[in-house]
Amino acid sequence: MSERLGAAILGTGDVSGEHIRAYQRNPYTEVRAILSRSRERAEAKAREYGLTNCRAYTDLDALLADPDIHLVSICTPHHLHVEQGVACAQAGKHVLIEKPIAIELEGLRRLDRAIREYNVRSVVSFVLRWNPLFQVIRSILSQGLLGDLYYGEVDYLHGITKQYSVYPWMSRREYGGTALLAAGCHAVDALRWFVQREAVEVFGYANFSRGNPLEYEYEPNSVILIRFEDGVMGKVATSIEYMAPYTFPIVLMGNRGVIRDNRLFTHAWPGQTGWATIPTILPDSGAVTHHPFQAEIDHFVDCVRNGVESHCNVADAVKTHEICLAGEISKQEGRPVKLPLA
Numbered sequence: 001m002s003e004r005l006g007a008a009i010l011g012t013g014d015v016s017g018e019h020i021r022a023y024q025r026n027p028y029t030e031v032r033a034i035l036s037r038s039r040e041r042a043e044a045k046a047r048e049y050g051l052t053n054c055r056a057y058t059d060l061d062a063l064l065a066d067p068d069i070h071l072v073s074i075c076t077p078h079h080l081h082v083e084q085g086v087a088c089a090q091a092g093k094h095v096l097i098e099k100p101i102a103i104e105l106e107g108l109r110r111l112d113r114a115i116r117e118y119n120v121r122s123v124v125s126f127v128l129r130w131n132p133l134f135q136v137i138r139s140i141l142s143q144g145l146l147g148d149l150y151y152g153e154v155d156y157l158h159g160i161t162k163q164y165s166v167y168p169w170m171s172r173r174e175y176g177g178t179a180l181l182a183a184g185c186h187a188v189d190a191l192r193w194f195v196q197r198e199a200v201e202v203f204g205y206a207n208f209s210r211g212n213p214l215e216y217e218y219e220p221n222s223v224i225l226i227r228f229e230d231g232v233m234g235k236v237a238t239s240i241e242y243m244a245p246y247t248f249p250i251v252l253m254g255n256r257g258v259i260r261d262n263r264l265f266t267h268a269w270p271g272q273t274g275w276a277t278i279p280t281i282l283p284d285s286g287a288v289t290h291h292p293f294q295a296e297i298d299h300f301v302d303c304v305r306n307g308v309e310s311h312c313n314v315a316d317a318v319k320t321h322e323i324c325l326a327g328e329i330s331k332q333e334g335r336p337v338k339l340p341l342a
């Protein structure tokens with residue numbers, strides 16, 4: 001394929017600029033459309049990024065009718081992802097969908113069916129899969145330096161305060177979903193990516209801190225326990241009212257060694273007397289400019305150009321989202337919830 005692929009961006013908010021920049025830097029793509037509720041905002045976004053061959057749309061169907069658009073990045077609030085994703089698939093456009101892809105089960109299933117039925121490539125924006133520490137950890141695991149895993153925990157601790165652009169809508173249940181779906185899903189996905197096993201059961205709790213200072217409509221704090229195949233245990237804590245700098249701690253324990261973020265202790269190296277620290281880039285910032293969107297979008301473009309499925313497609317992301325949804329059911333009903341969800 002020699003011609004450039006046309007990319008469209010839905011939404012003009014915080015994360016959309018990172019998608020635009022990454023398509024601009026990819027040699028095979030050009031940003032040709034931006035969708036906004038306001039034509040002026042879409043035009044202003046195109047100007048801001050120096051896009052000279054880019055149309056502003058306010059109507060998704062009109063955008064999707066454009067034959068010069070092949071790829072769509074969905075960068076709108078969560079509650080729009082299913083409808084927009086299904087419409088893109090029906091129009092034969094490949095999709096990169098921001099997380100969470102759905103905030104209830106029916107929508108999750110509907111989107112999954114549409115992606116399969118219309119046979120489009122998809123990537124879900126669990127962008128940390130391209131973080132360098134994640135690559136280091138996957139390499140350590142594949143070299144057997146931890147042996148067989150028996151426990152893993154990954155937490156998402158990030159105060160998403162009223163200063164954030166997402167706050168006005170994300171703090172409402174109808175648009176945000178739950179803390180796990182809105183934010184903690186990154187940690188759930190990371191744990192799945194490291195453990196490489198199916199989750200079979202989830203138990204969850206969630207709470208408001210006293211006074212609910214950020215006025216979230218749903219509990220901004222939660223913890224879930226996950227049982228994976230082979231009895232491997234996992235834990236994910238989420239706090240979007242976290243009163244400290246962004247933290248994304250990772251702990252993996254195996255019968256041969258332990259990883260704590262970028263520190264490794266392994267019995268594969270006789271004579272090791274303390275933690276070995278691996279210099280790398282940690283997932284230690286909530287700023288979208290710090291996230292590896294370039295690598296994610298290069299991967300999406302490669303999948304489309306080569307007709308291959310992503311490891312991070314909608315079908316895979318369904319499993320991460322089911323864990324999040326199960327955490328909420330468990331919290332409501334006070335019981336462990338079996339996976340996959342019925």
Ligand SMILES: NC(=O)c1ccc[n+]([C@@H]2O[C@H](COP(=O)([O-])OP(=O)(O)OC[C@H]3O[C@@H](n4cnc5c(N)ncnc54)[C@H](OP(=O)(O)O)[C@@H]3O)[C@@H](O)[C@H]2O)c1
Nearest residue numbers: 011012013014015036037041075076078098099125165166
């Ligand atoms: N993967 C990651 O690490 C990561 C990082 C950040 C965000 N995200 C995800 O990306 C999505 C967008 O996040 P963001 O930070 O870009 O949010 P944002 O700054 O609030 O932008 C969302 C955009 O969506 C459009 N929109 C359409 N309908 C809307 C409505 N009813 N209310 C508000 N905006 C509406 C708006 O553009 P117009 O006003 O022009 O229509 C708005 O600028 C979210 O799902 C979020 O979870 C993911």
